[in-house]
Amino acid sequence: xxxxxxxxxxxxxxxxxxxxxxxxxxxxxxxxxxxxxxxxxxxxxxxxxxxxxxxxxxxxxxxxxxxxxxxxxxxxxxxxxxxxxxxxxxxxxxxxxxxxxxxxxxxxxxxxxxxxxxxxxxxxxxxxxxxxxxxxxxxxxxxxxxxxxxxxxxxxxxxxxxxxxxxxxxxxxxxxxxxxxxxxxxxxxxxxxxxxxxxxxxxxxxxxxxxxxxxxxxxxxxxxxxxxxx
Numbered sequence: 469x470x471x472x473x474x475x476x477x478x479x480x481x482x483x484x485x486x487x488x489x490x491x492x493x494x495x496x497x498x499x500x501x502x503x504x505x506x507x508x509x510x511x512x513x514x515x516x517x518x519x520x521x522x523x524x525x526x527x528x529x530x531x532x533x534x535x536x537x538x539x540x541x542x543x544x545x546x547x548x549x550x551x552x553x554x555x556x557x558x559x560x561x562x563x564x565x566x567x568x569x570x571x572x573x574x575x576x577x578x579x580x581x582x583x584x585x586x587x588x589x590x591x592x593x594x595x596x597x598x599x600x601x602x603x604x605x606x607x608x609x610x611x612x613x614x615x616x617x618x619x620x621x622x623x624x625x626x627x628x629x630x631x632x633x634x635x636x637x638x639x640x641x642x643x644x645x646x647x648x649x650x651x652x653x654x655x656x657x658x659x660x661x662x663x664x665x666x667x668x669x670x671x672x673x674x675x676x677x678x679x680x681x682x683x684x685x686x687x688x689x690x691x692x693x694x695x696x697x698x
Contacts, residue, residue, distance in 0.1 A: 476518055479527055492613045496617075510600050516546055520549070521593070532593045533592060533635045535549025535595065536598065536641070538598075539552065540602065540605060542603065548584055548585065550565060551584035560662045566578055567670065568671070571671070572674070590690050598610050598612075630685075631681070632653070633681055637658065638661070
């Protein structure tokens with residue numbers, strides 16, 4: 469729950485403790501408690517709100533994929549942007565992400581669940597700008613304080629000396645480009661939603677471009693196929 473350090477550890481906790489204990493995060497925590505007392509269902513579960521940072525320690529971040537807010541359907545949100553738990557139907561935007569991955573890396577076929585946890589464990593920070601949402605109400609928690617917190621996360625990442633790749637898909641994510649400076653790499657494309665994927669997301673080749681940049685910097689590449697099943 470915001471207002472405490474639950475879910476954060478290591479360098480994340482050290483660097484963001486002031487944010488977690490700030491007045492705006494206490495206000496956000498009060499809002500979430502009031503919503504729950506009113507009987508509203510909030511996604512993801514409280515223990516998964518900071519899951520992206522739990523699975524991807526600050527010192528291991530090599531790539532950031534920035535989403536908007538969590539899925540608002542039952543059982544979908546798991547604290548990682550665009551990702552859903554294994555066994556849950558793959559949402560349309562994620563289906564386009566997997567299609568682009570298959571095309572970009574020239575994979576003959578890609579059998580995958582909707583879980584992107586294997587990416588997170590390799591240093592891909594799957595961060596939503598807003599970390600909670602009311603069931604059935606997209607964007608319902610925007611403007612409540614999460615944006616200030618995740619902007620602080622992006623600022624912290626921008627301060628890192630090692631190069632990081634930032635994948636910004638859609639106008640909402642691309643607004644954050646002004647927060648990112650050298651030596652980092654920004655990759656921008658339309659959102660993978662079916663409404664915009666054919667306007668340039670499909671064919672953007674961000675996965676191979678990311679690995680190409682990491683390779684040029686002498687950094688380990690990401691095994692994007694790790695989510696695939698044989």
